[in-house]
Amino acid sequence: MTNTHSASVSLRNVSRTFGEHVALHPMNLEIPAGEFVSLLGPSGCGKTTTLRIVAGLESPDDGEIWIGDRNVTHISPNQRHLGMVFQNYALFPHLTVSENVAFGLQMAKTPKAEIAPRVSRMLDMVHLSQFSDRMPTQLSGGQQQRVALARSLATNPNVLLLDEPMAALDKNLRESMQYELRQIQESFGTTTIMVTHDQEEALSLSDRIVVMNQGRVLQSGAPQEIYDAPSDRFVSEFLGASNLIDCRVADIGPEGATLTPGGDIRLTAPARPGLSDGATVTLAVRPEKISLSSDRPGAGPALPGTVMTHIFRGASHAYRIQPEGSDNAILVYEQASGGLGTPAREVGSKVWAHWSPDAQTLL
Amino acid sequence: MTMADKITLSPAATASRRRKTTHGLLGTLPAVFFLVVFFVLPLIDNTFNSLETRAEDGGAIDNYMRLFTDSYYLEVILRTLWVSFLSTVLCIVIGYPVAYYMVRHVKGSGALLIFLLVAPLMTSIIMRTYGWQILLARNGPLSDWLMALGLIDRPLGLLRSPVSVYFGLVHILAPYMVISIASVLQTVDRRLEEASLVMGASRFETFRRITLPLSTSGIVTGSIIVFMLCNGSFLTMLLLGNGSVVTLPLLIYQQFVLVNDTGFAAAMGNVLLLLALICLYLQLRIVRGKGAA
Amino acid sequence: MPAILSNRKRPDTGLMVLRIFVAAFFIFLLAPILIVVLYSVSDAAYTVWPIQDLSLRWYERMIEYRPFLTSLGFSFKVAIWAAALSILIGVPAALALARSRSPLAEAVTTFLLAPLSMPMILLGVALLYYFSWMGLGVSQTGVILSHTVVSLPYIVRTVAAVYMNAGKGQEESAAILGANRVQVFVRVTLPMIRAGILAGGIFAMLISLDNLPISFFFAGPDTNTLPVVMLAYQQNQFDPAIAAISTTQMVIAIAMLLVVQRLTGLHHIIGQQR
Numbered sequence: 001m002t003n004t005h006s007a008s009v010s011l012r013n014v015s016r017t018f019g020e021h022v023a024l025h026p027m028n029l030e031i032p033a034g035e036f037v038s039l040l041g042p043s044g045c046g047k048t049t050t051l052r053i054v055a056g057l058e059s060p061d062d063g064e065i066w067i068g069d070r071n072v073t074h075i076s077p078n079q080r081h082l083g084m085v086f087q088n089y090a091l092f093p094h095l096t097v098s099e100n101v102a103f104g105l106q107m108a109k110t111p112k113a114e115i116a117p118r119v120s121r122m123l124d125m126v127h128l129s130q131f132s133d134r135m136p137t138q139l140s141g142g143q144q145q146r147v148a149l150a151r152s153l154a155t156n157p158n159v160l161l162l163d164e165p166m167a168a169l170d171k172n173l174r175e176s177m178q179y180e181l182r183q184i185q186e187s188f189g190t191t192t193i194m195v196t197h198d199q200e201e202a203l204s205l206s207d208r209i210v211v212m213n214q215g216r217v218l219q220s221g222a223p224q225e226i227y228d229a230p231s232d233r234f235v236s237e238f239l240g241a242s243n244l245i246d247c248r249v250a251d252i253g254p255e256g257a258t259l260t261p262g263g264d265i266r267l268t269a270p271a272r273p274g275l276s277d278g279a280t281v282t283l284a285v286r287p288e289k290i291s292l293s294s295d296r297p298g299a300g301p302a303l304p305g306t307v308m309t310h311i312f313r314g315a316s317h318a319y320r321i322q323p324e325g326s327d328n329a330i331l332v333y334e335q336a337s338g339g340l341g342t343p344a345r346e347v348g349s350k351v352w353a354h355w356s357p358d359a360q361t362l363l
Numbered sequence: 364m365t366m367a368d369k370i371t372l373s374p375a376a377t378a379s380r381r382r383k384t385t386h387g388l389l390g391t392l393p394a395v396f397f398l399v400v401f402f403v404l405p406l407i408d409n410t411f412n413s414l415e416t417r418a419e420d421g422g423a424i425d426n427y428m429r430l431f432t433d434s435y436y437l438e439v440i441l442r443t444l445w446v447s448f449l450s451t452v453l454c455i456v457i458g459y460p461v462a463y464y465m466v467r468h469v470k471g472s473g474a475l476l477i478f479l480l481v482a483p484l485m486t487s488i489i490m491r492t493y494g495w496q497i498l499l500a501r502n503g504p505l506s507d508w509l510m511a512l513g514l515i516d517r518p519l520g521l522l523r524s525p526v527s528v529y530f531g532l533v534h535i536l537a538p539y540m541v542i543s544i545a546s547v548l549q550t551v552d553r554r555l556e557e558a559s560l561v562m563g564a565s566r567f568e569t570f571r572r573i574t575l576p577l578s579t580s581g582i583v584t585g586s587i588i589v590f591m592l593c594n595g596s597f598l599t600m601l602l603l604g605n606g607s608v609v610t611l612p613l614l615i616y617q618q619f620v621l622v623n624d625t626g627f628a629a630a631m632g633n634v635l636l637l638l639a640l641i642c643l644y645l646q647l648r649i650v651r652g653k654g655a656a
Numbered sequence: 657m658p659a660i661l662s663n664r665k666r667p668d669t670g671l672m673v674l675r676i677f678v679a680a681f682f683i684f685l686l687a688p689i690l691i692v693v694l695y696s697v698s699d700a701a702y703t704v705w706p707i708q709d710l711s712l713r714w715y716e717r718m719i720e721y722r723p724f725l726t727s728l729g730f731s732f733k734v735a736i737w738a739a740a741l742s743i744l745i746g747v748p749a750a751l752a753l754a755r756s757r758s759p760l761a762e763a764v765t766t767f768l769l770a771p772l773s774m775p776m777i778l779l780g781v782a783l784l785y786y787f788s789w790m791g792l793g794v795s796q797t798g799v800i801l802s803h804t805v806v807s808l809p810y811i812v813r814t815v816a817a818v819y820m821n822a823g824k825g826q827e828e829s830a831a832i833l834g835a836n837r838v839q840v841f842v843r844v845t846l847p848m849i850r851a852g853i854l855a856g857g858i859f860a861m862l863i864s865l866d867n868l869p870i871s872f873f874f875a876g877p878d879t880n881t882l883p884v885v886m887l888a889y890q891q892n893q894f895d896p897a898i899a900a901i902s903t904t905q906m907v908i909a910i911a912m913l914l915v916v917q918r919l920t921g922l923h924h925i926i927g928q929q930r
Contacts, residue, residue: 494688595775
């Protein structure tokens with residue numbers, strides 16, 4: 001079922017304002033054919049505007065949109081050959097499930113004899129064959145979502161657009177749908193752009209994540225790359241829990257910079273250009289990358305502190321540690337391995353929080 | 364946006380933007396044109412009519428002078444407002460408990476009660492006044508039952524009295540009040556009332572301090588509708604009041620049927636129009652206020 | 657907590673009083689209507705209480721008395737024409753207003769709904785003189801156009817509400833699936849607002865059928881609507897034929913109302929009752 005129509009998408013200097021409000025600063029984005037890209041950010045960050053501009057539902061103030069080798073900037077949505085799944089699915093309430101899926105094929109003037117088998121193949125793919133004559137309102141949320149997906153892929157579109165496709169589903173269903181969506185997308189090979197504010201969804205589905213805020217692209221890269229090496233404070237905080245430790249640069253030596261978060265504590269980090277004595281920097285460390293020990297560890301960055309609170313989270317323990325000489329508490333996730341093997345650390349006990357130098361990012 | 368950015372806007376994009384704002388309302392043109400010709404112009408024409416007097420040497424505003432200086436007509440205007448005010452108060456007092464019951468105590472969709480509430484709106488006004496004429500007649504069912512219960516000892520002569528007019532008005536208008544209040548009450552979260560009870564407020568206090576303040580907007584919109592409709596009604600006064608309650612619309616009717624003084628009828632119509640416009644203005648202010656909140 | 661629970665077990669006097677009040681209200685609301693239905697099948701020549709014998713003679717009288725049936729026919733003609741004209745000009749307006757982002761939209765909406773807020777008697781007087789001035793005077797066209805002024809707001813309001821509820825998603829989906837503007841309108845928009853058009857149309861017809869304050873001013877040999885004839889009959893005759901025709905009219909109206917309820921649910925109409 002591989003989609004031979006799959007095309008690249010290119011946004012060149014695209015911008016959009018609504019009255020006084022700048023929804024999108026001039027933006028460039030290249031998406032190779034077949035890639036699954038997520039636009040991730042909080043509401044109002046411009047991700048939906050970007051998607052709607054690609055769809056042709058909004059026109060940009062400036063810039064060009066290319067799909068494959070075609071400039072579609074001034075082409076109306078019905079001429080762009082796209083598929084789109086809307087947040088609330090936008091199924092046609094007056095048409096049956098199979099009529100919904102057939103709609104795009106009818107618009108494309110597909111011969112009648114080809115439509116029926118194509119529709120039933122699409123419904124098979126999303127496991128809804130037995131519901132073909134139902135009305136959309138008679139389906140559950142998850143089923144409606146799959147109809148919307150089948151409808152959008154039935155015409156073998158150049159590009160599949162997903163606008164918060166999982167937002168209306170409950171948590172369990174969302175996870176199973178994520179696998180199904182990824183599997184279907186891979187088998188079709190259709191270039192896909194998904195808008196989401198859910199970082200887990202973006203991390204688990206995409207080939208590439210584009211993090212946006214306030215109408216600008218902050219960082220673009222593979223999920224692992226973005227998670228491990230966030231480029232700035234916003235990205236680091238938006239993608240999962242993160243400890244941001246504000247430090248002052250105490251000294252820059254040959255083996256790296258010496259930072260102090262306060263008191264007598266010294267941390268080291270590789271120096272980077274533009275770093276100067278006395279400057280304020282932020283060190284980002286993920287909670288699951290920090291280990292705790294009762295005694296001072298040998299090498300690597302370490303902070304002494306006191307356990308303030310403890311929460312058992314099933315697979316791990318979460319501790320809030322108050323480092324000495326610093327105001328900001330840090331969060332630590334420690335694996336709860338071996339059943340009764342690892343007893344929880346007591347609240348009030350003194351510990352050392354330490355991590356490998358690779359685990360930290362200097363922002 | 365800087366000047367340079369503005370210049371680089373592609374022509375097609377600006378054109379499509381301009382198209383959106385003007386072209387967006389193009390579809391309303393036929394309807395707007397129709398109402399200008401058959402709604403606005405007739406009202407303007409009516410204003411011209413109101414400036415014509417029967418007396419040959421009459422001045423342009425004679426009709427209005429007569430309306431606002433003659434104590435009889437002044438009384439009619441004030442009575443019109445008073446009848447509308449009293450009907451509105453009666454509708455609130457009667458309608459609120461009904462709306463409250465329908466929203467808070469009816470299980471399911473309450474489709475039957477809604478139907479019973481709306482069905483009378485679908486019957487002709489002739490039927491309703493005829494019904495009241497039968498019910499309120501001197502030897503009619505109401506007198507009969509009240510005497511049987513021993514509440515009164517001789518037949519009531521309610522018909523052709525102001526009381527029967529209020530019966531008729533409240534009967535017509537109360538459903539509008541119930542609907543307005545119920546639609547607002549529906550949006551008041553029941554848990555707010557429960558929270559108040561849990562915090563120790565009595566049911567009366569909960570009603571007075573939580574439910575009532577949160578449903579005021581329903582009372583206000585309902586009141587404007589009822590007041591406005593009441594200001595314009597004359598059939599109830601004509602058929603049930605028999606001259607015992609003379610209001611502006613009834614006077615217009617009489618001027619038209621009996622006296623045929625069209626200029627004066629037009630002037631009275633304009634006074635009614637002014638009242639209607641004030642109500643409309645208040646209604647819009649409230650709707651907009653709600654939108655802002 | 658215990659206070660609330662114990663409340664529930666004791667007979668709730670407050671709720672009892674409320675129930676009785678609501679029951680009394682609905683009796684008040686329905687009594688004058690039911691009594692007319694009752695009298696429509698009475699045998700007496702005038703409204704004497706209590707009713708002695710039952711008969712259908714007033715329904716026979718209704719059928720024999722020509723003006724009732726001719727005016728009923730004319731009323732329907734007016735209602736249908738007014739609703740059709742309102743749909744013709746009101747639907748495009750509703751569609752434009754529901755989606756417009758123009759700052760003018762609110763003002764236009766207010767204007768299109770304004771006839772609802774005007775005293776009907778004023779509209780009647782003003783339209784009569786206006787049409788006379790235009791040379792239309794007391795004519796069937798005059799009645800139909802006057803009723804259209806009042807029907808139009810109902811169409812605009814109902815269709816705009818249904819269209820706004822429908823959201824843009826379906827139309828955008830259709831466009832992305834390759835439908836052009838005409839195809840989007842015919843295959844998606846129209847089916848979605850069809851129920852609204854029908855409900856608004858029927859509602860506008862009901863309002864027109866029951867209109868007296870405007871129709872009254874246009875009374876003439878071939879422009880008498882049913883309510884006008886009923887008013888004249890009620891003022892001049894005292895027999896319960898008026899009860900029979902009232903009941904007939906009510907049955908027609910309720911049947912139409914049930915159709916509306918089937919189509920959209922009554923909440924829809926009520927929710928927007930001005």
